[in-house]
Amino acid sequence: MISKDLIGTKNEAARVAHEDDYGSLGRQLARRGVEIETLTARAMAWSVAIPTWGVGTGGTRFARFPGLGEPRNIHDKLADCGVIQALTKGTRTVSPHIPWDKVSDYNALRQEAASYDLGFDAINSNTFQDQLDQEATYKFGSLAAADPKARALAVAHNIECIEIGKALGSGALTVWVGDGTNFPGQQSLGGMFRNYLEAMGEIYAALPPQMSMFIEHKMYEPAFYSTVISDWGSSLMAAQALGPQAKCLVDLGHHAPNTNIEQIVARLIHVGRLAGFHFNDSKYGDDDLDAGSVDPFRLFLVFNELVEAEGAKGFDPAYMIDQSHNVTDPIESLMGSAIEIARAYVQASLVDRKALAEAQAANDVLGAHRILKAAYLTDVSPILAEARVRQGGAHDPIATYRASGYRAEKAEERPMVKGASSGIV
Template identity: 60%
Template sequence: MTDLPISAELIAESNARELAALEDDYASLGRKLERTGIDIEAIKSRIASFSVAVPSWGAGRGGTRFAKFPIPGEPTSIHEKLEDCAVIQQLSRVTPRVSPHFPWDKVSDYRGLREEAASLGLSFDAVNSNTFQDQANQAHSYATGSLSSTIEATRMQAIEHNIECIEIGRQLGSKELTVWVGDGTNFPGQQDLARSLDRYLEAAAEVYTALPEDWRMLLEHKMFEPAFYSTVISDWGSSILAAQELGPKAKCLVDLGHHAPNVNIEQIVARLHRFGKLGGFHFNDSKYGDDDLDSGSINPHQLFLVFNELIEAELNPREGFNPSYMIDQSHNVTDPIESMLSSAEAITQCFAKALLVDREALHFAQEANDTMMAFQALRRAYNTDVAPIVSQARLEAGGAVDVLRTYRESRYRSRKSQERKAVGLGAGIV
């Protein structure tokens, strides 16, 4: 492994200052959990094997369609993004994989990129295709659709791009292709709602055929945006039907910000699992729509309930239960490394809380229709402060006890602002 971006000494010094308090908190939580028959060490070892991928695009300040406010030291290439992701992994120890997006992360040597990532302690997760934007020198525009386009040449171009992403992913060591298309309409009558789905299914089947044996195709649905009247794969219903039609390697990906307002996301998770189609997640949070806000910053209880369903799913496995966890968020107001550190911690804490649920008590109360006690089984776990377990697991894995403080002490961003070229204003708005 070459030089990692944060010095091990700095992490050790920072941890040394936290150690006594952490030991105290961990011991106290251990005693509390023991009283209810929970072995804190067993929970900690589950946390130690938990991980969530970070999006390469989340390393930059995404901005909104209105404006982008770059910060000094922001990454402008996949190489710099990998370096930032390595910082997140070094400190958090739960984000060892990066999910790349193409053509945003295009390079000439993908095997070299894989080695570069490995030298930073990283590997690659699902590859994401992009047929929602036009690129310079592209033969056919996606302005009126991609995989569902009425124009055959455009559909072919979108299929070929997805197949190219699979080829790139093979070189990167990835095993999944995530497909989100923005295809849809803004006017009633603009497109035939049935025929556009037919065209999507036919084109997606071509991509599916190109998948290697051990790969999965993750279909990501989204209710609206950029299309505001109808979207081809708008909801989990369209997603599961498409996945069922495509075949066993096609699964559904749940982005937490892509649903109708107030929809019960944890129930969607349970439903997808019931039919063996739960493929993975894009974690983020949302208040109004696809806000891409930090995971757990708006509705941490919902995140906990999603993990609660995942633990239930694990206890009642259906065919192929192996969901991929990824973060998908981008920011205009924070340092993306800090947001990703904070989100990775929030996600891990929700997983830890879900592990604490007294399943026996919950199932007993459910069978007895004892609503209040069933609810309390969840409430007790949710109200437990699991920070000491998550911090202790991180410490033992070589990470930082206080990720944000250690990151600030490293002055990483300020160092990068001296080395990296500035991002031009107005650049990269997506």
């Protein structure tokens, strides 16, 4: 873990400049009628989940290049997630993936996570890969497959995930399937959707009352001609067919280029079916780039809808980062993304809602836009840093992490798995 003494030393070195920046921003915001302490409190309360697979090195459909000191198992993953939480203080939960993260004692795993100041977020099933000695293949689909044996196997796996989630204190099961077709005529498009709904109904029936089902859509890959749950409309149809515990998860990269994602968010909020988010960024498609690295304004606009909906009945979305780190240290990328996501949240909290509503009612188009841009263009970095420091985190998490030597230490402790393999981790 990262030494508290190191964090303290680095924070003290930045203290004078930080206090000046924080005070200056406070005075600037006061002139706009905003209390900086209110925003700092919101930043301190904010948290986004880290996926256990995110601390490993990702890959593409063509190759994967192992990283130094990458985690070998769930215990290593929790240690890495603990480092992120220790430095950012805004990643209080982890999201596990089964069967990658299976253990024999889930109560012990829950205690182990707690030792890193971590809890468990949504549990993720995996029916897009065949496991060793699997009785039926998912090559042609899982929950929507033509083969009833494959469907039954996928249902049983998801029900097992529900039981594991209950043991870990998770509040949701996330279901994503890559089911679809690559050739016209390969399968009945309507039949696959019916198979999916029937199988999901069996899983839904196994949910305890306190657990939600998050349905994740994706436009394409690995099925490139048709995908069973390809968009938010298909996801919403499935959720409404299953029941009130089923909701729609939004991954920022799972849409056609230039799609208005913030409008989708507003629609799902309107019908009370927004499950939450998988945050990442994209340039061309489902790139899984670091959140805020390409289009931070879009991230802000999504949070503008979320902040506006605060207080609505049943509004309690879940937030998780979902990225692939191919050329960076995953811990650094995840910390950077956690900071950028928190930045968008605090910036959206700066929007003058009353003035915006008045401008919208008066059809003051440019005036309304300028209100949003005023919030977006405000550098809230001092607020984010203050929130971290007050909770014992780092003023500059990435610089402190690099100074710690953690990655070099883990490179010695965790030998690299040699040889390239295709596929994303």
